[in-house]
Amino acid sequence: MSTSPNKSRNVEKHFSPITLPQSPAGISSHKNLTGLPRVARDIVADLYNNIQRWNDNHIRGANITKSIAHLKTNNIADYSKDLENLTSDLFDVVEKLSGISEAFDFLCSQMKSLVKLHKKTTTLFISMRNEQLADFVEAITSAYKGELKVKKFVLENIAHAKNKNEVMFYAVCWAHQQKVNVETNVKLEALLTETGHRRIM
Template sequence: MKEKEAKTKFQPLQVTRSPVACSPQKNLTGSIRIARDIAADIYNTIQRWNTLHISGAQFVKMIAVEKAVDPKKYSPALEELTTNLYEVVQNLKSIEGQFRIFKTQIRALEKVDKNSETLFLSLNMDGIANLIENIVDAYLEEFKVKELVLENIAHSRTKDEVMFFAACWTLQAHISSGINLKLETLLLDTGHRKVS
């Protein structure tokens, strides 16, 4: 009797097929295509961000080493390292502009496509827009930190200040594991990652 009850309580999960999976040639059109393209663009932009972040972290580390010798001294090497960090931040600034465009595009698409049906696996347009906005907002906040580090690290008066700014750059506190999970959710839902 208990075995029969257990069988009736659990039902197999039925996953809806994504339009991406249903389309043999992967030729999507309309809002679905635009949303999927924005998701891909965000992922590619984040990869460029990560490359610049790592490059900047190396400059920040070298600035910290230079300032550790004499925190109050401004050497030509420090000026060169700060200039290199400035170039990294300028490249991040262009990425920040792209993030703002993605946010505007997805919100405009959401207003045009008022359909509340699921677009891919589980998310409707509103859900995709919210995910993208959360991801983009985290990177926009992190960009402010990068600018703050650039403006202050070379002028730090103590080793503790220098280490604080170096940690701020490296840690990326606004880009948490939750944001990375949202990015993976977006990629899975839009068909850029395979559901295993």
């Protein structure tokens, strides 16, 4: 059954094709990017790699807080050498997390500077506005900085817990990264997809 010219014109009127501005990344393979798109892509890669480092240290810290909780649950007045060693290990973990948080700050500053340098209205990649790239990196950085404050709070208090409930509270605070939520992970995945580190399904 053929379509009438009038009907075709109506379809075109209501369903016109979307034209996206051509970006530097759109005309080049992601592996061969140069200039600002390459810098932005590298920033997102560094962000992801530092998050993996954070996760490794978070898990190590969770195991340490679990061991501290076990000691204190058995004897709340425990201030043994074992507790001292575990607290020292937890301090080392927090120091590493602090270094990673500083790396996040640096990457956030880099992305903001990159956006300022890109004077053109075209996007650097596919669809996200350039300011949005910086906003997402800043939001992720802020989430991990908030989580670092929680980790420091646990470090300062868990060995001095006054009862079993308190020590378990500190252990749960460490394990459950409330500041790093689903929204944080969605923003990270969006950045990875936008910059070509994840394939668009």
